[in-house]
Amino acid sequence: MTRVVLLGSSPGPDTAPSGLKLAALPGAPTVAERLRSQILSLDPQPATIEPHDVAAALRALADVAESATDNLFIIPGNSVIHDELIYQLTKAKRGVLALVAKEPRPDLAEEAQEDIVPIDEADPEIGVRTLEGLPVRSRAGKSRVVSAGTATIAVTRPNTVLLGPIHIKASQADNLAQTCRELAEMTDRFGPDDDLVQLIVFGLVRNGVSVGIRGRRDLFFRRVSTQEEANEAGAEMSGMNEDRARLDNAVKGADGFFTTYFVSTYSRFIARWAARRGLTPNQVTLISIVLGVLAAACFATGDRPWMVAGGVLIYFAFVFDCVDGQVARYARKFGVLGAWLDATFDRFKEYVVFAGLAVGWVVSGNGDDIWILALAAIGLQSVRHLLDFSFGVSNRRKPPSQLPTIALDAPDDRPLRKALEKRKVERSQGIRGLLKMWTKAGKYRAVHWARKMVVFPIGERFAAIAITAALFDARVTFITLVAWGTVAALYTLTGRLMRSLA
The missing domain is CATH 3.90.550.10 (Spore Coat Polysaccharide Biosynthesis Protein SpsA; Chain A)
Structure with missing residues (x-):
């Protein structure tokens, strides 16, 4: 209201x-x-x-x-x-x-x-x-x-x-x-x-x-x-x-590189088509889940043609994962259940695909040591999501930074501008200064997208799974996920520690 x-x-x-x-x-x-x-x-x-x-x-x-x-x-x-x-x-x-x-x-x-x-x-x-x-x-x-x-x-x-x-x-x-x-x-x-x-x-x-x-x-x-x-x-x-x-605004403006250029360019039109035919965001989420499970089943065969099919299916599972949110924003259909399902089953799709890749590697006669990599990928991603959630909760409790004040009857804004300049200087020193420099660097397009990609968002993760599984094998997929995920975790953790201390 x-x-x-x-x-x-x-x-x-x-x-x-x-x-x-x-x-x-x-x-x-x-x-x-x-x-x-x-x-x-x-x-x-x-x-x-x-x-x-x-x-x-x-x-x-x-x-x-x-x-x-x-x-x-x-x-x-x-x-x-x-x-x-x-x-x-x-x-x-x-x-x-x-x-x-x-x-x-x-x-x-x-x-x-x-x-x-x-x-x-x-x-x-x-x-x-x-x-x-x-x-x-x-x-x-x-x-x-x-x-x-x-x-x-x-x-x-x-x-x-x-x-x-x-x-x-x-x-x-x-x-x-x-x-x-x-x-x-x-x-x-x-x-x-x-x-x-x-x-x-x-x-x-x-x-x-x-x-x-x-x-x-x-x-x-x-x-x-x-x-x-x-x-x-x-x-x-x-x-x-x-x-x-309205359709363009249904697409989130802060998505990663892969989502922005390889999904959102057309997923919004799927969202409008679905919304106009009465499909709810939860129904679209269900489509995404089914595609993710089918992708895992294809990976579990270990055969090259099915691995390629699994790569295609996991890509479209992610497309519909984006579409469900776009349908919600376009059709104004929001709900606690939908938000919970979306967040929960994003992890479910990833982990069931990890299991499918590991099973496919084993049934192909390559040994069961792949499960170590699979568990490492699952554990790393679980820790990253735990850190994301806990930092988000803590950050919401942080009081907003106080801006300078000035008497309403002051004849001009010079005292306010001086106070703002002093605040700017103070916030440009130490850790805050480093964070500000890194933020300013984002005005360069290459740096902007590099920062988006280094954190290994869900779009890049699903793209990495689809491409490496289709072209190589499960071992390459897990090594990619663990290596990139580790870099992303260190980068994210460093940034959050700096923001917490600033």
């Missing part, structure tokens, strides 16, 4: 400006009708806050935050937005996530001609530029809002507008309430063009809350105030393929 806060008039067909029609969309709904149908699936009784009296609106939002037991989703009442974008924002893991648009970077030729002062030497300014009708008064980095200002409070080199939607986890509701009450006491510092969403983010950032950012990417969002803007928004939205965006 998500608590929805609507900034603007109560949704309804006769409410202005939300009564503007989206003639280009099926059924020609009004902005309000469409938004109402979207948010009712999240909250059947959304809170409505009129933003005309800023102080009253901030206090009303503080009241909602204090009483909320669920995550909050704040959105302007004149928003035209894709369903998929609402879904992605409300399912984000960040404590606070805001939808933003950054100003386009100047052309390199123009930039070279200008005498641009480095940001460390730049003076704070009151943002006077606009983007999509909103004042550019925030500065965002790669992943979060670094600083924000108002009509009277300057910010260093602003480059971003807060488009409207903000998702706030329940754990941050108290911070939101406190911030809103503090802001309500200083409304004399705001101007008539200060947007309520911008003010909320301004207060949160200055109170040390990390506000993550997300762009629209391949989805649509716009605020509309006139019928002309509504016509443009409807026409642009109708020309975008939301289903394709």
